[in-house]
Amino acid sequence: DVKVTQSSRYLVKRTGEKVFLECVQDMDHENMFWYRQDPGLGLRLIYFSYDVKMKEKGDIPEGYSVSREKKERFSLILESASTNQTSMYLCASGGTSGDEAPEQYFGPGTRLTVT
Amino acid sequence: GQQLNQSPQSMFIQEGEDVSMNCTSSSIFNTWLWYKQDPGEGPVLLIALYKAGELTSNGRLTAQFGITRKDSFLNISASIPSDVGIYFCAGLANTGNQFYFGTGTSLTVIP
Numbered sequence: 198d199v200k201v202t203q204s205s206r207y208l209v210k211r212t213g214e215k216v217f218l219e220c221v222q223d224m225d226h227e228n229m230f231w232y233r234q235d236p237g238l239g240l241r242l243i244y245f246s247y248d249v250k251m252k253e254k255g256d257i258p259e260g261y262s263v264s265r266e267k268k269e270r271f272s273l274i275l276e277s278a279s280t281n282q283t284s285m286y287l288c289a290s291g292g293t294s295g296d297e298a299p300e301q302y303f304g305p306g307t308r309l310t311v312t
Numbered sequence: 313g314q315q316l317n318q319s320p321q322s323m324f325i326q327e328g329e330d331v332s333m334n335c336t337s338s339s340i341f342n343t344w345l346w347y348k349q350d351p352g353e354g355p356v357l358l359i360a361l362y363k364a365g366e367l368t369s370n371g372r373l374t375a376q377f378g379i380t381r382k383d384s385f386l387n388i389s390a391s392i393p394s395d396v397g398i399y400f401c402a403g404l405a406n407t408g409n410q411f412y413f414g415t416g417t418s419l420t421v422i423p
Contacts, residue, residue, distance in 0.1 A: 201354075228409060239315055240400070240413040247409060255410070287354050293409040298362055299343050301402065301411055303354035 200224070201304035203288050209310045216275040218307050220288030228293050229271035230255075230301070231263065233284040240287065246271055247293070278311045285309075314339065318401055318414030326422050331388040333417045335401030343404040344384040345411070346375050348397045355400055359386070391421045 204219035222229065230245040232255075242255030246265040260282060264272045271290075275282055286307045292299030318335045325331060335344070343362055347355035359370050361377035361384060368375055376385045384401055401414040 239415050242410060245409060253409070293404070298360065299404055300345065300357060300360050302357060303347075306352070306354045308352065 201288055201290055201302050203286075203304040203307050205307050206305060207308050207310075209312065210275075210278050211312055212279060214278050214311075216278050216309065216311075218273040218275075218286055218288075218309070220271045220273070220290075220304055221269050222271075222290035222302070223269065224290060224302070225268065226290040226292070227268075228291060229265065230289040230291075231261075231271065231273045232287045232289065233257070234287055234306075235284050243273065278309075280311050283309060283311045314412045316401055316403055316412055316414040318417055320417060321415070322418040322420070324420045324422065325391055327391060327393060329391055331391055331395070331419060332385065333399060334383060334385045335403070335414045336383045337403055337412070338382070339403075339405055339412075340381040341403035342381070342406045343411075344375070344377050345402040345404075346373075346384070346386050347400040347402065349400060349416075350397045358399075388419075391419075393421050393423055395419060396421050 200223045202221050231243045232240045234240050241257050244263040246252045262274045288304040289301045291301035316335050316337050346359045349355040359375040364381050366377040372389045374387045398416045398418050400416050402411045404411050
């Protein structure tokens with residue numbers, strides 16, 4: 198069974214704080230993704246990584262950065278949290294168009310509240 | 313980013329009824345995935361489809377990859393209360409790394 202875990206289920210942070218969200222997968226996937234999910238807006242891609250130390254911007258990268266130092270671990274960083282970053286953050290890992298049977302597996306999510 | 317059109321947005325059905333929902337895109341996809349998400353949890357992968365016309369089942373769930381490659385369908389037969397949740401489709405084009413997601417169908421099953 199594929200397992201994607203996220204470091205926290207719930208987080209409450211103050212405006213201006215630096216926030217780290219960590220994701221770990223155990224399936225040796227090359228690709229890992231960070232999304233945020235908001236009511237009425239669906240799932241939006243923030244960043245993805247296709248290899249260690251490699252990253253690409255998704256649709257909404259502003260205000261975020263990422264780090265992939267090890268294959269199994271992908272971190273999302275909010276350099277200076279703002280209230281409009283209050284959201285559900287979902288990490289995923291899986292294949293892409295170059296794979297024979299690409300799939301994408303999600304972690305349980307981190308509900309972040311910035312006050 | 314592209315968002316897929318998913319319909320209906322919400323459904324309220326009696327336990328035991330069958331359910332149908334679909335997802336359409338303006339682009340051609342080579343992969344369609346269907347997920348279920350419970351409140352406060354991450355989406356769980358239900359079914360993956362890789363060929364136009366393909367029909368795949370997972371228990372009471374059946375999904376189809378549309379012939380045009382621009383749509384996909386999910387059916388749930390004999391619904392039960394634990395089917396409640398939000399169902400999402402996701403599509404992946406021939407090139408690129410990004411899955412695009414549907415807007416979700418919220419399913420309520422009335423016992």
